[in-house]
Amino acid sequence: MSxxxxxxxxxxxxxxxxxxxxxxVVVALAVALVLFQAVGLVRDGERLRGLVRGQPAPALRLPxxxxxxxxxxxxxxxxxLLEFWATWCPPCREKLALLERLQDELGARxxxxxxxxxxxxxxRVSQLVGEQAERRxxxxxxxxxxxxxxxxxxxxxxxxxxxxxxxxxxxxxxxxRHVQVGGGGEDELRQQVAQALMAxxxxxxxxxxxxxx
Amino acid sequence: MxxxxxxxxxxxxAPRATLARAAAPGARGGLPDLWALLLLLVAALxxxxxxxxxxxxxxxxxxxxxxxxxxxxxxxxxxPFVASLLxxxxxxxxxxxxxxxxxxxxxxxxxxxxxxxxxxxxGLVLLAPESVQPLARPLVGVGGGVWFVGLLTxxxxxxxxxxA
Numbered sequence: 442m443s444x445x446x447x448x449x450x451x452x453x454x455x456x457x458x459x460x461x462x463x464x465x466v467v468v469a470l471a472v473a474l475v476l477f478q479a480v481g482l483v484r485d486g487e488r489l490r491g492l493v494r495g496q497p498a499p500a501l502r503l504p505x506x507x508x509x510x511x512x513x514x515x516x517x518x519x520x521x522l523l524e525f526w527a528t529w530c531p532p533c534r535e536k537l538a539l540l541e542r543l544q545d546e547l548g549a550r551x552x553x554x555x556x557x558x559x560x561x562x563x564x565r566v567s568q569l570v571g572e573q574a575e576r577r578x579x580x581x582x583x584x585x586x587x588x589x590x591x592x593x594x595x596x597x598x599x600x601x602x603x604x605x606x607x608x609x610x611x612x613x614x615x616x617x618r619h620v621q622v623g624g625g626g627e628d629e630l631r632q633q634v635a636q637a638l639m640a641x642x643x644x645x646x647x648x649x650x651x652x653x654x
Numbered sequence: 655m656x657x658x659x660x661x662x663x664x665x666x667x668a669p670r671a672t673l674a675r676a677a678a679p680g681a682r683g684g685l686p687d688l689w690a691l692l693l694l695l696v697a698a699l700x701x702x703x704x705x706x707x708x709x710x711x712x713x714x715x716x717x718x719x720x721x722x723x724x725x726x727x728x729x730x731x732x733x734p735f736v737a738s739l740l741x742x743x744x745x746x747x748x749x750x751x752x753x754x755x756x757x758x759x760x761x762x763x764x765x766x767x768x769x770x771x772x773x774x775x776x777g778l779v780l781l782a783p784e785s786v787q788p789l790a791r792p793l794v795g796v797g798g799g800v801w802f803v804g805l806l807t808x809x810x811x812x813x814x815x816x817x818a
Binding site for chain 2: 453456457459460461462463464465466467468470471472474475477478479481482601603604622623
């Protein structure tokens with residue numbers, strides 16, 4: 442074997458050793474991260490069980506498309522219907538129209554619908570809401586009372602949003618009452634909102650139903 | 655013959671030689687390595703979401719839980735596989751059909767370093783303050799994309815050289 446060939450072979454062997462070592466470091470890093478997350482899961486498992494019905498809804502304070510910032514606290518005493526969505530998601534946009542219908546129908550009984558776009562895409566939200574408002578004008582309807590808030594990943598994380606659209610019904614005392622994920626399910630949502638409105642309705646008004654569960 | 659860790663490390667420290675070995679007749683790896691690394695990546699970075707999806711499927715709604723898990727899998731898998739298929743098509747065009755079974759494998763190997771970058775950056779971000787986290791996505795997106803394109807160019811040049 443010539444000196445050059447021996448040199449190449451030695452270089453190849455060294456390179457193979459390095460490659461294996463680096464590859465193993467990467468695999469070890471991945472395994473370490475799995476363990477790190479697993480420890481977190483064991484320590485804080487309840488947090489991962491999503492939003493727990495009956496527990497207080499995480500606090501929210503977000504900028505809105507028009508008007509003052511939105512805060513969950515300000516709607517205490519009303520039933521709040523939250524939608525987490527993104528502008529590129531067609532089922533989410535269908536839900537926006539549903540939220541406006543529910544707000545029109547049930548706003549006087551104590552419902553406040555709030556949409557939270559989770560990617561901070563204010564311009565596109567403004568455009569979509571403008572189109573929706575134009576459709577309402579053409580249909581002879583007044584401007585919608587739905588609040589359009591602009592959120593971030595952090596907000597989505599606080600509400601354990603794994604997929605969109607995610608709808609959350611929050612009761613009058615600020616407790617999580619129902620979580621709905623994905624498209625469809627209008628009947629179920631209406632039923633849950635109605636139940637939330639009836640439960641602990643403020644005495645002498647607001648809900649109009651006057652019933653408690 | 656190289657194993658998974660040798661090919662993975664090889665794509666980081668000696669990509670030319672690793673790609674040349676992977677393009678040789680009878681070589682293995684590529685797409686299986688991509689699968690293996692994606693599994694590791696999802697387990698390492700998305701374990702809480704996997705558990706949450708499983709919990710949701712069992713405790714709340716099987717369909718909703720399945721949707722969560724599918725969404726999670728799609729977000730992790732689609733982009734690397736589309737990249738390896740597109741890269742494979744490019745290598746097929748450059749290589750003039752000499753290694754029809756290996757093009758997607760070679761492109762898949764080119765995706766591995768971008769996934770290692772994603773694993774490293776996101777792993778660090780898990781330990782970093784929240785204010786640093788928004789920097790991770792552009793860093794991984796741009797860095798990983800540039801790295802993949804660079805490696806694909808190396809693979810294409812090697813194939814073109816072999817074809818000439």
